[in-house]
Amino acid sequence: DAMVIQNPRYQVTQFGKPVTLSCSQTLNHNVMYWYQQKSSQAPKLLFHYYDKDFNNEADTPDNFQSRRPNTSFCFLDIRSPGLGDAAMYLCATSTGGSYNEQFFGPGTRLTVL
Amino acid sequence: AQTVTQSQPEMSVQEAETVTLSCTYDTSESDYYLFWYKQPPSRQMILVIRQEAYKQQNATENRFSVNFQKAAKSFSLKISDSQLGDAAMYFCALTHNNDMRFGAGTRLTVKP
Numbered sequence: 315d316a317m318v319i320q321n322p323r324y325q326v327t328q329f330g331k332p333v334t335l336s337c338s339q340t341l342n343h344n345v346m347y348w349y350q351q352k353s354s355q356a357p358k359l360l361f362h363y364y365d366k367d368f369n370n371e372a373d374t375p376d377n378f379q380s381r382r383p384n385t386s387f388c389f390l391d392i393r394s395p396g397l398g399d400a401a402m403y404l405c406a407t408s409t410g411g412s413y414n415e416q417f418f419g420p421g422t423r424l425t426v427l
Numbered sequence: 428a429q430t431v432t433q434s435q436p437e438m439s440v441q442e443a444e445t446v447t448l449s450c451t452y453d454t455s456e457s458d459y460y461l462f463w464y465k466q467p468p469s470r471q472m473i474l475v476i477r478q479e480a481y482k483q484q485n486a487t488e489n490r491f492s493v494n495f496q497k498a499a500k501s502f503s504l505k506i507s508d509s510q511l512g513d514a515a516m517y518f519c520a521l522t523h524n525n526d527m528r529f530g531a532g533t534r535l536t537v538k539p
Binding site (some may be wrong): 318345347355356364408410415 | 516522
């Protein structure tokens with residue numbers, strides 16, 4: 315089945331130790347998104363790629379970076395995780411255009427010790 | 428700036444009954460789309476229903492329907508004949524130019 319896959323599902327890191335979260339898709343969608351969702355809160359858009367064009371949200375901390383080496387893969391790098399970065403990180407894809415739904419992965423839950 | 432507000436953190440409904448989840452939004456854009464997403468416990472978020480802002484007719488998908496009041500910037504979700512599998516977090520969302528903003532969510536409990 316075509317889908318959005320996130321690895322790992324659970325990630326534990328230490329304060330200040332860089333971590334990379336992975337997202338892949340078999341839907342061949344143009345747009346890939348990263349969201350941060352803290353407990354009982356709305357998902358918050360961090361950035362998205364439309365093909366190779368990177369779009370950063372104005373309030374996304376510099377600590378968060380992203381890479382999209384090809385259509386299928388997108389990575390979220392957290393350079394120096396703080397305790398406040400502990401959250402669920404959701405990856406989503408769409409074909410682009412506001413009408414089109416976003417397809418979400420299961421998320422990676424990040425714990426920072 | 429686009430904002431989405433869900434004023435009901437939690438709702439409950441008896442199985443087979445009807446429940447309405449509220450959502451209001453604010454945007455200065457004329458072309459936007461509204462969505463309801465469902466996030467079951469420990470499972471991924473999926474689309475429930477969507478509405479084009481330029482369409483006056485309310486969207487329906489089986490047991491799910493919306494009441495879209497554009498002038499009031501209101502977009503409520505009605506779930507008829509509630510089932511146990513409807514228990515989840517429900518997020519209202521607004522999209523303009525690939526930028527999706529979510530409300531804080533409403534946790535729906537379905538009582539057998």
